[in-house]
Amino acid sequence: MSVTFDFDGEVALVTGVGGALGSAAANAFLDAGATVCGADVVEPDSEEFQLADPDRIHFHQGDFTDEDDVAAVVDAIVEEHGRLDYLLNIAGTWRGGDPIHETDASAFDFLFGVNLKTMFLASKHALPHLRETEGAIVSVSARSSLEGGEGDGLYRATKAGVRILTETIAEENLGTVRANSVMPSVIDTPMNREMMPDSDFEKWVDPRDIAATMLYLCSDAASVTSGAAVPVYGEA
Numbered sequence: 239m240s241v242t243f244d245f246d247g248e249v250a251l252v253t254g255v256g257g258a259l260g261s262a263a264a265n266a267f268l269d270a271g272a273t274v275c276g277a278d279v280v281e282p283d284s285e286e287f288q289l290a291d292p293d294r295i296h297f298h299q300g301d302f303t304d305e306d307d308v309a310a311v312v313d314a315i316v317e318e319h320g321r322l323d324y325l326l327n328i329a330g331t332w333r334g335g336d337p338i339h340e341t342d343a344s345a346f347d348f349l350f351g352v353n354l355k356t357m358f359l360a361s362k363h364a365l366p367h368l369r370e371t372e373g374a375i376v377s378v379s380a381r382s383s384l385e386g387g388e389g390d391g392l393y394r395a396t397k398a399g400v401r402i403l404t405e406t407i408a409e410e411n412l413g414t415v416r417a418n419s420v421m422p423s424v425i426d427t428p429m430n431r432e433m434m435p436d437s438d439f440e441k442w443v444d445p446r447d448i449a450a451t452m453l454y455l456c457s458d459a460a461s462v463t464s465g466a467a468v469p470v471y472g473e474a
Contacts, residue, residue, distance in 0.1 A: 243457045245272035248371075249319045250456070251312070253302055253360055254329030255295065256280045256287035258427035259378065262445035263326050264295055266453045275315045277302060278329070288428075302329050302356035305363075312363040322367040324456045327357040327377035327400075334390030346392055353396035354403070361407055361417075368415045374456045377404050379419040381471050397421075401467050408465030416464035418455045422448055423471030441473040 250267045254260040255276025267274050275296045282292035289295070298314060300307035316322055330353045333345055357377050368375065382390070383397035400419055407417040424430055426442035448470045454460055455468065 241454075243270045243453055243459075245270040245323075245456075247271075248323040249273045249275065249315065249321050250324040250326060251275045251277065251315060251322060251360070251364065252295075252326045252328060253277050253356060255297070256282070256284070256289055257328065258288055258429070259422075259425060259445045259448060260326075260328040261289040262449035263328060263452055264289055266446070266449040267324070267326075268294055270453060272324070273319055275319070277311050302360055303351040305359050308356075308359040308363050312360075312367070316367050321371050322364055323371045323373040325360060325364040325368065325373070325375045326452060326456075327360055327375065329356040329360075330378055330396075332390070332393055334393055337389065338391055341392065349392045349396050350399075353393070354399045357400050358403060361403070365407070365411070365415060369411065372414055374415065374460075375404070375407060375417040376452045376455045377417070377419045379404070379421045379467055381421045381423040381469065383421065404467070405465045412464070416455075416460070418460070418463060418466045418468060420448060420451055420455070420468050420470045443470060443472045447472070 250272045252260050252264050255264050256278040264274050264276055277298045277300050279301050280286050281299055282297055298311040300311045302308050333349055361375055377400050379400040380397035382394045383401055387394055404417050404419040422443060424442045426439055426444050451470050
């Protein structure tokens with residue numbers, strides 16, 4: 239059974255749009271008819287930028303750990319398009335390998351900045367506009383955020399923070415803005431394949447499938463769903 243959504247006339251902001259999942263989300267919303275604004279610290283002409291056709295989106299370069307950058311990007315989007323309907327908090331990364339007693343404090347600052355502060359700042363500045371359109375936020379948590387684990391505790395903690403902030407935003411905006419998170423495990427990305435070359439890639443989740451779930455969570459089909467953390471890890 240195929241499912242289609244119509245987001246014509248609506249505006250979505252995708253953070254981390256140059257990454258594998260951000261690119262998939264941008265394409266999903268474009269295919270559904272939305273105007274897509276993408277933000278990333280990486281410019282489209284960089285080799286790291288994975289969105290195949292960046293000319294299809296309205297790109298805004300910005301460091302979303304910097305509140306001034308976030309405010310400027312959100313203001314520019316609303317000024318240009320007159321509205322903001324959806325925020326996809328996808329900017330993030332993974333770091334691990336060391337136990338807590340061997341982890342440098344700079345790793346803490348880095349992971350909490352990229353994974354949690356970006357989500358907080360983007361949500362903070364988008365919410366006033368999302369309230370006007372009765373829009374939605376979908377953020378990226380992780381399956382591993384549900385419990386502690388050896389070697390990547392900081393990453394797990396940041397993604398647990400994403401879940402808690404999502405639940406908080408949902409509670410604070412009942413009946414106005416819906417907020418949900420998705421919890422991937424291992425996503426089938428070029429970086430993950432390079433890091434884990436001996437793994438069974440067939441069990442990993444295609445970013446496009448996660449993007450489809452994010453699209454659903456922003457749609458009217460999920461109008462009664464807010465504050466949820468949705469598993470999107472398939473067999474991974």
